[in-house]
Amino acid sequence: MPHIDVELEKLKTKLLEMWDLVEYQLQSGHDAMLQADQELAKQIIKRDRKVNQFDVKIDRMCENFFALFTPVAVDLRMVLAVLKINANLERIGDTAEGIARFVKKLDAPVSEPLLEMTKVVPMYEEAIAMFADCRVAFKTNDPVLAKTLIKRDRALDKIYRKSDTIVTKFMADNPEKISEALAVLSIIKKVERVGDQVTNIAEEIIFYREAKVVKHKQDKKKKKD
Amino acid sequence: MNKKTTKLEAKELNAYYGDFHALKSINIAMEEKNVTAFIGPSGCGKSTFLRTFNRMNDYIDGFRTEGDILLDGRDIYAKDVRVDELRKEVGMVFQKPNPFPKSIFENVVYGLKIQGIKNKSVLEEAAEKSLRRSALWEEVKDKLNQSALALSGGQQQRLCIARALAISPSVLLMDEPASALDPLSTAKIEELIYELKSEYTIVIVTHNMQQAGRVSDHTAFFYMGELVEFSKTKTMFTSPQDNRTQNYITGRFG
Incomplete structure (x- = not known):
């Protein structure tokens, strides 16, 4: 394998x-x-x-790669994508940490009706599944799979948009469970962010493989309307 | 991790061409089985320095050195060192491919024949081994008796590398080995350097900064006869310590 590919492979790994x-x-x-x-x-x-250590290490590896190999074309897009994916992974790591901080505020497992109403569990599971599929898309260089993730994020957004009304009602009905409900609402918000970050990563995979910029496409559409 | 041993070393080396002070108090230690790149503007002394390692400067009128050059800890300018023995240990490849006007086979085994080796099967074996190592074998195995001058520039250069490898040196000096070649041949030479470093200590002079980045483990920057900076290539190309190095590698010199 050419030297440059050996180094790219290390970065990817x-x-x-x-x-x-x-x-x-x-x-x-x-x-x-x-x-x-x-x-x-x-x-x-x-x-x-540990996540932060990876972040620093990968940034440094990318910097070295630029300095030593002056990459062009697909190699250049690959390293640019790795840099941005790295930043997004680090933020998802922070999001997981944030979720853990809200869990620390829970005295007991979240009550079943609240879980049911908010759909936080299926939402969270979908976010994890999207995250895993995104990894597959990156590993196998699959922009088609990456594109499906952008669409799947809409389901998470939908659950998130409805959540404040649902939680407000729950709090009104169960004033003794306000702090629990607030924690769940915060977690939903965090999981919604994971969906966005997975979308960002998927966009970078498409950029790397197809040299197409797909991010902010929806913003443009909205402006036209 | 194994601690790397020093293969080549210069201690307080000064070199002069008559009154001209070409190398000024150079101190450097290069590791075994490593690629070191020498970079710097023309006339900075990098080629002069490279050539001291196999005493190529000896016959230049008025050239003299002070200080020590050590190969495996042994002073190569010591009186009892025979230059032909030294050059068995330290091979060299030049900027322009310079095959002899002989067949491909004769070119590769030239050094061995001079050493008095006549056994045909030994020579054939050595030729194949060297040509394989220099990644040329597949291209020339059916025409070993044809003239080396009929090969392309890139092939000629790999032939010169094979010729240098045939005498089993432990150090390979390369003076801009790819600067006269097209990008594809250059890439082949660079891949070759990357592979050869598992067996040889390689020192390469290059004007191409990207090439230094791609192939070398350590880089030395020379300017006006001084060794300005010597560090890991990674460090030099991301955060050089000296302003002159920074200006040179970013193309802002002068």
């Missing part, structure tokens, strides 16, 4: 390792939320440091 760690963080956040597991929440918060 490092990013995929980070991806695994962040996925583990998200999954742990999900489990901690359902069990109101304080210990697990603490571990997530602590482990975020």
Whole structure:
């Protein structure tokens, strides 16, 4: 394998390792939320440091790659994409940490009716699934799969938009569970952010493979309307 | 990790062409099985320095050195060192491919024949091994008896590398080995350097900064006879310590 490909492969491998760690963080956040597991929440918060270390390492690897290989064309887009995906993974890591902080505020597992009404569990599970599929899209250089993720994010947005009305009503009916409801609302907001960040990553994969800029397309449409 | 041993070293090396002070108090230690690139503007002394490692400057009128050049800790300018023995250890490849006007085979085994090796099968084996190492074998295996001058420039240069490797040196000096070649041949030479460094200590002079970035582990920047900066290539190309290095590698010199 040419030297430049060896180095690109190293970069890709490092990013995929980070991806695994962040996925583990998200999954742990999900489990901690359902069990109101304080210990697990603490571990997530602590482990975020490792995510940050990956962030710094990958930034440095990209800087070195630019300096030593002066990449062009697909190689250039690849390293640009890795830089941005890295930033998004780091933020998803922060989001998982944020979820863990809200879990720490829960005294007991979230009440069933609240989970049912808000759809936070299926929402969270879909976000994790999207995150995992996004990894596959990156690993297998699959822009088609990446495009499907952008569409799937709409379902998360929909749940998020409805959540404040639902939670407001729940709080009015169950004034003793206000803090629990607020924690759930905050988690929903965090999970919605994960969906956006996965979308950002998917857009970078499309940019890298097809040299097309697809981000902000919807903004443009909205302006026309 | 294994600690790398020093293969080539210069201690307080000064070199003069008559009154001209070409190299000024150079101190450097290059690791074994590593690629070191020498960069710097024309006339900065990098080629002069490279050539001291196999005493190519010896026959230039008025050239003299002070200080030490050590190969495996041994002073190569010591009185008891035989230059022909030294050059078995330290091979060299030049800017322009310079095959002899002989067949491909004769070019590769030239150094061995001079050493008195006549056994045909030994020579054939050595030729194949060297040509394989220089990534030329597949292209020339059916025409070993044809003239080397009929090869393309890039092939001729790889032939010169094969010729240098045939005498089993441990150090390979390369003076702008790809500057007269097209981009594809250049890429082949660079890949070759990357592969050869598992067995050889390589020192390469290059005017092409990107090439230094791609192929070398360490880089030395020379300016007006001084070694301004010597560091890991990564460090030099991301955060050079000296302003002159920064100006040179970013193309802002002068």
